Amino acid sequence: MSDQQQTLSIPSLLLLAAFTALTIRYFFFTKPSTATPRANPRGANPADVEQVVTMFPQIGRREIIWDLQRNGGSVAATTERVLSRGGLDAPPLSFQPLMPASATPSTTDTSPGQMTLAHVDLITRYNLSSKISSPLSTPSDGTGTGSQGGSQAQTWSNNKNERQALLQRRREEMILNARRKLEEKERQRLGQRT
Numbered sequence: 001m002s003d004q005q006q007t008l009s010i011p012s013l014l015l016l017a018a019f020t021a022l023t024i025r026y027f028f029f030t031k032p033s034t035a036t037p038r039a040n041p042r043g044a045n046p047a048d049v050e051q052v053v054t055m056f057p058q059i060g061r062r063e064i065i066w067d068l069q070r071n072g073g074s075v076a077a078t079t080e081r082v083l084s085r086g087g088l089d090a091p092p093l094s095f096q097p098l099m100p101a102s103a104t105p106s107t108t109d110t111s112p113g114q115m116t117l118a119h120v121d122l123i124t125r126y127n128l129s130s131k132i133s134s135p136l137s138t139p140s141d142g143t144g145t146g147s148q149g150g151s152q153a154q155t156w157s158n159n160k161n162e163r164q165a166l167l168q169r170r171r172e173e174m175i176l177n178a179r180r181k182l183e184e185k186e187r188q189r190l191g192q193r194t
């Protein structure tokens with residue numbers, strides 16, 4: 001009877017261990033294919049879309065939604081792509097994003113099936129259009145952003161109104177400088193194309 005008992009040999013144990021390891025690796029540690037970007041079937045998160053639109057109002061919502069769906073909803077990756085390339089890739093014509101009716105409180109319906117979103121840029125929001133007229137002029141209040149020491153040398157006041165005025169001036173300077181840099185970048189880009 002002892003001759004008919006089955007025993008496991010070393011090669012069969014090694015084969016069983018290799019098969020088990022490959023099976024576990026296949027089911028638990030496989031990475032999705034990176035050959036084609038996978039679109040998020042549930043759509044982009046409206047809060048993420050609004051966050052990117054707030055940072056880059058010159059970029060269309062359709063492009064932002066397309067990019068967010070392609071990269072899995074990463075706002076950081078979309079922002080980095082906009083900053084490095086100056087824009088986003090155009091989505092294919094077949095891409096029609098789902099725009100939720102409650103995306104923003106500033107939506108206006110032009111027809112029952114179509115929704116148009118009203119964008120307000122920072123220049124309009126903070127009433128800085130009068131300060132844009134001279135694009136290369138620097139602020140005359142002595143806290144110009146061209147000299148970092150000038151704006152940081154001012155002490156923090158105990159008066160709430162003075163602090164608010166200082167912060168408002170800094171915000172206006174940052175917005176205007178960002179606009180000037182964007183206009184300069186656009187001029188350079190147009191100069192490179194010709």
